[in-house]
Amino acid sequence: MPFWLSWAVWSAPVKKLGARPAISSGCSGVTMLNWLTAQHLVGLPGMPTTVQGVNARAKREGWEAQLRLGRGGGQEYSFAVLPKETQTALLMREVAQQEPAPAQQLQQPGAAQVVNSPKRDAYTESRLNDDQRSVMAARMVLIREIERMSKVVSQQRAIDTLVGLARTGSLSPYLAERAERANDRKNADRALSERTLKRWLADYRKHGEIALAPARRKPNMSVPVWAADFLKHYQRPQKPSAQAAYLAFQREYPGAPSLHAVQRFLAKLSPQAREMGRMGPREAKALLPYNKRLTDHMWPNDVWVADGHKFDAEVINPNSGQIFRPEVTSIIDWATRRIVGFAINVAESTLATLDALHSGISRVGMFRVFYVDNGSGFANDTIREVVERLGGEMTHSLPYNSQARGVIERAHRTIMVRLAKDFDSYIGADMDGEAGNKVHRISRADLKKGSQPRHIPTLNEFYERLAIALDEYNHSPHRGLTKIRDSETGRFRHPSPMEAWRRAEAEGFAALQPSTELSMLLVRPQDLRRTHRGLVRTNGANYFLQDLVPLHGDQVRVAWDYRDASKVAVFTLDGDLIGQAILDGNASDAMPRIVKDQDRRVSGQLAKLVQKGKTLTGKDVELRVIERPAEDDRFQQHLLEAEKFVALAHEPEADALEAPDNEMTRYDRWQQLDSRQRLGEALSDDEARWHASYPNHPDFKSIQRMYDHFEAEQARA
Template structure:
């Protein structure tokens, strides 16, 4: 035997004529399996003398015999094989003879319909295999139906029996069992339409029409709430609002309605429960292409609060720095950054200046609508940094952070990743129990040691931060083009630095700032009017003789945030109707004013203002505490002298009415034990000394002052009391407001620990 099985189909129809060689290759039941023996069988039964034998046309000649000459077992086996081969035939071949409506049904079939059709096809194949073994088709169908019915009533099944039941459940459009009529219908449908005939019809969809769900609009008024009430709560509220509560739907009806609504219109299902940003994340989007862009064409920036605690550079307390990053859109490279306490205009301008110095000046600066990007420091037509750089600023649409996905993804993949490597990570996805443990441990360490090992130092943070940015710029980026790795020879994505280098290799040159321009841009500028040779920045006044001829004219004043001894004054010129910075007039020196003998930098002024505000807030808080504990004027009473009953108080028995009036109407004399709410807060003064040589302290502030003056006399109880104060924000603010040196006190407590 050649091992090749002849085809049983001829242009999609059943083949009925075979020669002796093909009969032998079919290896059917009841006939020989060699060509020689087949020819001997034909000679014995004289097949060639009948009308079911014919001369083979074509080269080689020979005889072909009709399948009706075969014995009954052989004919049944050949018929079963024909059905199996038809089942396994390509769907497209069978589909060509199917009606047009069947093609549409096949194309529109969903996943569940296709799975049902595949299961039905497997069941038909199982039956044909039984027929090949000599079983009649009707008996095979009856046995299968009975077997399924028996298995459904059993509790313990074998893996094969479970698989059979699962196949039947998938094949059935509804119900659990299987009937002879269903199998015969599948067989007939397959013969007529092929695989498409086995696809079950779609169930009629339950339309969300207003007539059936009249209660839906009223229920959604309570359910579509940003507080996200549960279905049960919203249903109770809706039921309470009805005149006839019995007209309200049941809980299951509402659940089914919401399930259908989420499939039909997801936006309508969540509208009201979610805001604009959350709903936009459910809608389709259009991705932006960077094709045709070059480096420095578009810079995008954003601020990110670091998701881990870092030791404050001055106080050592835990804080979360605010990072402002600048990215080049074409290459995804981080070209500049700044780190501050929040996203202020100074931080944004510093990040933009660093980017312009190291990588080039941007043509467009694409940012959100935050206060850090909408201010005079950046936007002023003549003195703003963007105007001096020649950069055009574009704001994204409000509530559309997806439009700046480049910088949003960068914040998550770089800064969040870096924060999760630190033990002080405090992101929103941190386990609640772990977050509580972290805060307690840091607080305990600060109380006992004045610092915590969980907090990375400021210099250490700057070091790992710089390393993280270098790693990002050197790492392949999925948003960039592919290249072949020079070392491994494999294809991979470019890194931001490689993409930038490729542009430079193609004769791209960025417009970078020289050192002189960079120094000028590092100084924020404001518009000021000259008055008798003076210009004013905050509370500082600057004078120069060259400004005399610019009296009552506006000029551009540049200042250094860290050095306030001088400012740089420029003219304001008009070029083609646009106000631009002009030539340098002079360098005005600090002249002094009535408020300070030494100039105060802008940052120092801001810190002083912050401290005054904190002091005022603390004084108000102390007043509220005193009002709660001592309403009005409260006379302090000593427990050593019990108060006598009013009726037996001496002196009142013989008092006249005039004496009583004078006692009631005249205000009490001012004593040391009376608390007056209007008295200003004064620095604590030492109290009388006790027999042990220690003063009597009325407050913890007095104890702190005395311990700083007498550190050798500090006891363990003093150390515990003051350690608690150093971890309490209220007492720290109070100590600073009263002029107590908290740094020296903290050092003293650490040394005594």
């Protein structure tokens, strides 16, 4: 067909009712998706649920349509004007319903011809690409020039003049450039013709400016008959390449199309349709849109999000002396992004969750919603009972939906992964293999010798550095929080979680503080045990309480804390507190402690040395023996580390000293005791012990750093 004739067929509107432009598939047996009725579109993603709704939307948005041939009449709508999600659903449905065909019937799909819509309006202009808009604007310039010239001469004379100037190259540079662009040809012949200009004028006067836009070849969205057979080899969880899947497909069907035809077909599919079967439900969510959750309406403590994270560095366990990877259970406040509590354990467990809850409640007060996954450390009756008794609500995210708790997942990457890389014992995926193997060999060799493994931090060191990292996170700007204007620079910036928390307090938020007894009783796990002559046995250890002697053989409830095994709380079955049972509280030395004969001889020799020194100097001489622990005494070393870790992790018990249950109040109480001591006032034994031990607590160090930072800022101001 000559070019001018094909162009006429291409651009001419459909004038006769019932006439349907030809669409050639080039291959019988190919399912066509170029034109679809409203019945085909009802209920699909992005489509209304009724035929009337589909037709109303098509009319409102000016979809490209044509009259339907055959019985029933009605209109058909072009596949190309449908929303992307509807196109994806149609393709996926066609692929799923396609039946395998014999190899001898496989043919290449042809290209569909382009059909213009008889209806042109502002809605269709929004679907033009930049190239079509450019050509349309150039043709409009030429039409305006003809209209301007027609004011003084006839339209025919104006057209002849414009064509003649274009043929001789006498047009102005501006019009010459527009004439070349308006022709929209790739060959060298870009001159204007009378017929072309008249056709543009007729289209413009009939359908408006949009009629000047050139039609573009639409993609062939048909699904070939061999698609299902090929996708059977391609859409597998092993994720074979297109070439590997094609080779397997070709062996079954000798008449299969070429590899390039298969690759072109894959390129037409959306990522969701193409990766079906190659990705599981969890992995496929990365291709789907996500729902951004806003927290502007939340107050602090409205929603706590908790999760466990296996630390990517090895640590020494002080109890066993072995190397392990600790599990860090952390809780974040969703509204302010503040880490409110955390716990360390061997694995995600109920104990770790209880400890993290106690840590958060004692710091910032009560919560409303506890949002967790379905892990064994959260989805159990013990945690649910504790949350309900605290007055909160427990909510679980859907399985394989870690994106729903992205706020805590992102915090883990920011805090835990960054901290793990600071240790020589880091074993993450991006750790250098040679360096990692070297650390592993050295540490295991040291452990086999019975000495302290090199390059492996103790649990105490890890605990201290984790507390510092969490504190730095809470005081660092967070991009998930709404920007505020800086009072010093006047610029907008992201606040830190602590700034967001204080701002909420300034706006009227007040945390609900539980009683110390309630929080301690609820978060401590309780077991039913029988007494035996004043003893109760739990977790492999015996605890003694004199008040249990009259209850010999009765059942009691024992509340214990895995981080302080020195005592347990004992209650009746009705919940009345009996007292604190002490670990091996009934134990005593088998015989009175006496000085051995060898010690007596040593003491005698030392006395003689003192007497000899007095004889030589004529003055009193004092002799002291300094005992040093053996370097290989691993048991003593681990015992000291465990005692230090317990001292950092716990406050003194309330029965020794009524210590406040708020960190700021405790810090103020310590300052009062310190002032009394500096003034020479004597402290009681309990006050002196608490005054000496509290500076080792992480809260004390954190508050002191806060005051030091504030004083430095004041000094700079």
